[in-house]
Amino acid sequence: MNEFPGKEEKEERSLNFIEQIITEDIRSDKTGGRVHTRFPPEPNGYLHIGHAKAICLNYGLAEKFNGLYNLRFDDTNPLTEEVEYVDSIMEDVRWLGYDWEERLYYASDYFDVLYEWAEKLIKKEKAYVCDLSAEEISAQRGTPTRSGMESPYRNRNIDENLDLFSRMKEGEFKEGEKVLRAKIDMSSPNMHMRDPVMYRIIHAGHHRTGDKWCIYPTYDYAHGQSDSIEGITHSICTLEFEVHRPLYDWFIRELEIFPSRQIEFARLNLSYTIMSKRKLLQLVREGHVSGWNDPRMPTITGLRRRGYTPESIRYFADRIGVAKRNNVIDVALLEHSAREDLNKKAVRVMAVLNPLKLIITNYPENQSETVDAVINPEQQELGKRKVPFSREIFIEREDFMEDPPKKFFRLGPGREVRLKYAYIIKCEKVIKDSQGNITELHCTYDPLTRSGLPDANRKVKSTIHWISAPHAKEVEVRLFDRLFLKEDPDDAGEGRDFKSNLNPDSLKITKGYISTGIESLRPFDKFQFERIGYFCADPDSAPEKPVFNRTVTLRDAWARSTQNK
């Protein structure tokens, strides 16, 4: 899973900090040489590229150390979790190329054990039922710089606690009336150690356990224990859980269960991209995008529809590395990852997006022929396809300039250019309408320069793509740009939010013309429109009406040089 075709298996790479920890743990025989990781999504939203980093990390680690990895849904909050999300998550993880085999778990699988363990803690006088309201608990917790106050219920006796806890479970109380709390230290400098809540009452059905429970464990009282139950050796999570680690360890110690080890890494941030589930949900709900799978979304499903391949995402995850410092990865690296993989895979096809009619005046009327076009120069074995050529063609408007600057190599009055796979032509005349807009070009061709002919190798300054006009089939093309105008979308002025930075031009729908190469089109088929970019067939495509999404443009030195002026 770690080889990227084309990149000769690399020189030993140095270990990242997690691999170093694992290596050390193996050396000191902490786990009997065993490595077992897990990816623990909460099914309350769609997976995004940041999750992809975590998946590749967790599963990559297991593979690297010949270990195992689990998929575990962290479903302890029935209020926000839905099956729709668990289904999409499984689909996305599988699509990324990871198979958890039979090791699919849910935190809710452990509700019974968790309950027994809670009783155990009560018996050890390490947990108690507290009648304070959420507001009161919050008020008594203190602040990071001021210690908290102990709950008046903190010293209830064991039997009373046991009784109350079981009655909580039986549904005798209303939501918020009681909680079970760990009895630790209200003056700890770590807020999470100030008698954290372990169970709260929620009278709501759960997507898996139905109405069996009306008390649900909190993250802190479920996560580490789930890790432990599954024998997870290294529990990898993001930085914000760093302060939870003492609590994670506390529960494991008090419960005397398998000591999983929590390791935190910095989550992925991408420039011009928003990663918060809450904000992504907002974009969906408010209709700023068409859905979770809008190709402009950083979700896995969005990237997939955009034309990204699993390999390109894994390559990306591999390139960004893992560390503990906060980071912002340049989207250019993501785009590079797409090109890297697509260059090798995408079938080449000539498409014209902004057509300019060109008539070859010395080409016989009513004649046409076919020329051979390479399907993919990176995969010569795929051979060639026949492309129709005729007297009237379309070229890209941007490939002609009436008054070209010195560095412009393409077509201009009196200039010569090669039509890729066909002939060299010369522009003889520019036709305009009454407003002065260029409506067509009259050119002549040199029959001896047909590609493949012995005398065809005359040098011209550039080669452009084209489409035979009579053979042109119209297609829909969706051109995407970054969703946000600012590198940091959250950088909005006073009283504004990230939505004020939305790019109004992030989606442009236009038409394109293709003569051949897209017969038997299937959704998600990948193409390179030569000299333009990588495109992917959208599921919206119909046999008579293909729709293409632009994944990413080709690198374009000319465009870059003109932009810099």
Place this chain on the structure above:
RNA sequence: UGUCCUGUGGUGUAAUUGGCAACACGUCUGACUCUGAAUCAGAAGAGUCCAGGUUCGACCCCUGGCAGGACAACCA
């Protein structure tokens, strides 16, 4: 005026544990090219947050600062 974490080219990650900063993306040249792509060759760009200290030698160890982040849901 708490606790914890983190500071290395524009961005990200390294430096085999103390031996004089490397790789990738990006940028810029040039070669090649029937994709201004790809490929190939090369360049610029940091002296490692700051100040002391230990050492023959510090990105790495120590001390003190400074800066950024996390933590006060019955979210995860």
